[in-house]
Amino acid sequence: MEVSRHWRLNQQRYALVGEVCPNCGVKLFPPRDVCLECEAPAKELYTFTGLGEVYSYTTIYDPPAGFEHNAPYMVALVKLEEGPLVTAQLTDVDFNDVQIGMPVEMVTRKLRADGEQGMIIYGYKFRPAVTAVI
Amino acid sequence: MNVSIIGLGQTDVREHWDASLRHLAWYAIEAAMDDAHYNQIDAIYVGNMLAGQLSNQNHLGALVADFAGLRGAEALTVEAADASGGAALRQAVLAVQSGMVETALVVGVEKMTDESGSVIPAALATALDADYEAAHGQTLSGAAALLMRRYMHENGLSLSDFAGFSVNAHANAMANPRAMFRNKLRPEAFAAAPMTAEPVSLFDEAPVGDGAAAVIITASDRAADMVARPVRIAASALTTDTLSLHDRRELLWLNAAESSARRAYEQAGVSPADIDVFELHDSFTILAALALEACGFAERGQGWQLARDGEIGRGGRIPVSTFGGLKARGNPSGATGLYQIVEVAQQVRGMAGDCQVAGARIGMAQNLGGMGATAVTHILRSDE
Ligand SMILES: [Zn+2]
Numbered sequence: 001m002e003v004s005r006h007w008r009l010n011q012q013r014y015a016l017v018g019e020v021c022p023n024c025g026v027k028l029f030p031p032r033d034v035c036l037e038c039e040a041p042a043k044e045l046y047t048f049t050g051l052g053e054v055y056s057y058t059t060i061y062d063p064p065a066g067f068e069h070n071a072p073y074m075v076a077l078v079k080l081e082e083g084p085l086v087t088a089q090l091t092d093v094d095f096n097d098v099q100i101g102m103p104v105e106m107v108t109r110k111l112r113a114d115g116e117q118g119m120i121i122y123g124y125k126f127r128p129a130v131t132a133v134i
Numbered sequence: 135m136n137v138s139i140i141g142l143g144q145t146d147v148r149e150h151w152d153a154s155l156r157h158l159a160w161y162a163i164e165a166a167m168d169d170a171h172y173n174q175i176d177a178i179y180v181g182n183m184l185a186g187q188l189s190n191q192n193h194l195g196a197l198v199a200d201f202a203g204l205r206g207a208e209a210l211t212v213e214a215a216d217a218s219g220g221a222a223l224r225q226a227v228l229a230v231q232s233g234m235v236e237t238a239l240v241v242g243v244e245k246m247t248d249e250s251g252s253v254i255p256a257a258l259a260t261a262l263d264a265d266y267e268a269a270h271g272q273t274l275s276g277a278a279a280l281l282m283r284r285y286m287h288e289n290g291l292s293l294s295d296f297a298g299f300s301v302n303a304h305a306n307a308m309a310n311p312r313a314m315f316r317n318k319l320r321p322e323a324f325a326a327a328p329m330t331a332e333p334v335s336l337f338d339e340a341p342v343g344d345g346a347a348a349v350i351i352t353a354s355d356r357a358a359d360m361v362a363r364p365v366r367i368a369a370s371a372l373t374t375d376t377l378s379l380h381d382r383r384e385l386l387w388l389n390a391a392e393s394s395a396r397r398a399y400e401q402a403g404v405s406p407a408d409i410d411v412f413e414l415h416d417s418f419t420i421l422a423a424l425a426l427e428a429c430g431f432a433e434r435g436q437g438w439q440l441a442r443d444g445e446i447g448r449g450g451r452i453p454v455s456t457f458g459g460l461k462a463r464g465n466p467s468g469a470t471g472l473y474q475i476v477e478v479a480q481q482v483r484g485m486a487g488d489c490q491v492a493g494a495r496i497g498m499a500q501n502l503g504g505m506g507a508t509a510v511t512h513i514l515r516s517d518e
């Protein structure tokens with residue numbers, strides 16, 4: 001895999017950097033430069049808190065190439081507290097404990113490793129929320 | 135619309151260990167030419183999704199034109215994930231309707247079984263967002279599972295509430311000699327099937343297979359003089375939705391399925407009540423349920439009830455998957471949209487054999503790409 005393809009996503013993978021629409025105020029992740037709601041230009045960066053809840057989830061038993069060693073693993077739609085849904089793996093959790101509405105928080109984990117000598121790709125996953133609300 | 139189908143061809147859907155991509159395409163083309171008694175083709179549209187990844191072969195327009203004895207013809211590939219076949223027909227319809235192309239050949243072809251294991255889900259996942267879905271290990275089955283889990287949650291359903299779709303598909307495939315799975319499926323077996331992406335199981339998702347299907351189309355006034363029973367393309371519409379599920383405004387509403395169906399109804403001057411047979415995109419049962427809702431056959435959250443109540447069977451209110459659908463006929467991705475067209479054309483011609491829906495005059499085919507990011511809807515009717 002090409003390094004640049006992953007490098008240019010570092011801000012998103014490590015810090016959930018998306019965008020906010022200056023016209024209607026909607027927060028966007030992934031960033032897309034044109035607002036999903038009002039089609040205005042939306043290039044102002046916004047860093048998401050990484051807090052949210054499980055909106056839907058699945059357990060993958062038939063993995064694609066590159067993910068064989070992780071299977072079975074859970075992929076979820078997480079509804080971020082700012083609004084958008086994000087597709088990400090769930091981690092540090094017993095499969096049986098996951099349910100819709102469960103509070104989760106973003107962590108950085110290994111997404112995949114391409115072979116023995118290959119590069120390791122890190123990025124966001126979500127785990128049950130442990131951050132205390134003060 | 136002034137476009138009619140004059141020839142139909144298809145191969146079996148199965149593992150064709152003895153046939154390459156080009157041979158599969160040719161078998162379907164040859165059958166369509168035989169059916170039309172005509173082989174003067176001006177343009178070729180090839181629907182394909184995976185040849186570049188699974189067969190190291192792109193440039194299928196030239197490959198197919200060359201191999202089918204049509205050197206020199208205008209020819210190209212149309213790609214829209216598993217809606218490639220329907221999208222290819224749409225392009226051919228535009229060309230013939232415009233008058234720029236007199237006779238067009240549309241062939242959907244997919245060769246999938248030369249590869250196996252994790253290569254296949256990885257290839258199919260290219261229908262999703264590479265950076266924000268597939269990079270996280272998401273698969274097509276996984277995306278369908280996210281839809282299905284949420285749909286079950288909102289409507290208070292269990293897995294067995296979806297069994298009717300697969301049971302119907304298998305029952306219909308028993309009458310289709312081209313189908314991949316011609317065995318009866320019991321509802322108990324559906325609920326007990328091994329999971330691929332929970333709650334999506336092996337009996338919930340359509341199997342991959344090799345296959346090709348083809349149609350030849352020309353202007354309707356010509357068609358009437360060429361064949362005994364041309365089939366009119368009464369409507370053709372392609373629309374798109376967000377590529378990823380996470381960007382949908384309403385997760386459980388297939389916007390493109392709805393908008394392409396609405397345009398098609400308007401073009402044909404019909405309503406859902408006029409549709410005698412509906413080949414929908416049942417790559418997963420949840421997509422069948424959501425397509426029935428989006429196309430106006432059921433209220434939101436109630437598409438699954440049509441399967442429970444037997445309304446989708448051959449004698450029901452809206453027969454679907456009448457030759458087995460993607461689930462039991464098999465799903466050769468980029469060819470699937472053309473299988474749907476061939477099947478609906480056979481239905482409205484009254485030549486569907488044991489799969490015939492009695493008195494079918496108007497049929498609809500809807501081909502979805504990925505989780506409905508592309509939706510292509512065609513309405514066919516018998517040309518009087
Ligand atoms: Zn906006």
